[in-house]
Amino acid sequence: QQQVRQSPQSLTVWEGETAILNCSYEDSTFNYFPWYQQFPGEGPALLISIRSVSDKKEDGRFTIFFNKREKKLSLHITDSQPGDSATYFCAASANDSGYNKLTFGKGTVLLVSP
């Protein structure tokens, strides 16, 4: 049973367009949702994160929209650039335990064409 689901599996957008990456989760105790960006041959790097008390988090061109009732969130990348081409992972944790075990989705491969 996959706890965190991502769609689409892959996405191609033109430079300047907005890319929308989707994520949904099962566990209602999840309250922290980081998005990681990974380039080939590198480890995932934190891009942006949101906690369940918020419904939106913005950082430059990257915005997370969070719907707690539907257990869904999305990452919007506006004015997409070729350098944004990477794999994006949605993750979740229930950090009340204090030890922060992350549950990852399978990732969305984003290609931004110039």
Add this chain to the structure above:
Amino acid sequence: GPKVLQIPSHQIIDMGQMVTLNCDPVSNHLYFYWYKQILGQQMEFLVNFYNGKVMEKSKLFKDQFSVERPDGSYFTLKIQPTALEDSAVYFCASSLTGGGDTQYFGPGTRLLVL
């Protein structure tokens, strides 16, 4: 940003042998993690480690697995003996504090068990 290093980047061994994966976490971090990613699958939590002890482990963390960080040096994952299904990319991560804090990932060790 803060860097986590992993040594080696690739390892090929015969089934039944022992392997040690090394992680050099961010210098002032206190929490350490291992994740496993099989090709085409999501990254999955194996174990977290704090104050010299395993705090939580998943069902993937078999009896053949062990972790330690002797004298504040490398954080290691040892598999003894290895099995074919241990072939995967193993990512190390570290964070300064526990719940909800950013985990910084290394580039991964690609382990192939023949």
